[in-house]
Amino acid sequence: MPRSTPLRQMLRRAGFPAFAILFMGFFGYSAVLGPNGILAYHDYSQKLAQRQAYYACLDKTRAELRNRVALLDPRHADPDMVDELVRKQLNVTHPDEFVLPMTAEPHGGDRCAPVVDG
DSSP, rough: OOOOOOHHHHHHHHHHHHHHHHHHHHHHHHHHHHHTTTHHHHHHHHHHHHHHHHHHHHHHHHHHHHHHHHHHHHTOOHHHHHHHHHHHHHTTTTTOOOOOSSSSSSTSSSSSSSOOOO
């Protein structure tokens, strides 16, 4: 029967507690510094605020577009809106009108800048 050395006895007794400490340390590290940890909460709250502002801008834009569509309803179209679109599409003016060219179109382009994750 082989004799057990003091080193083996010490390793056998300390093995389970050491494994338990390493196991708890891993999960403790993940809870504090991991991607879903306590320190990542601040970053998540910033991203949430940015995305809520972006959503509010998109919601406002959708309401404006919904209003323009309602003004162009074929059953009762708004004469001013129809006149604006016809003049824009056909590029026509009355002889007594003066046209000022605009550098940026107010209803074109991207009104709401998307959030870029870094």
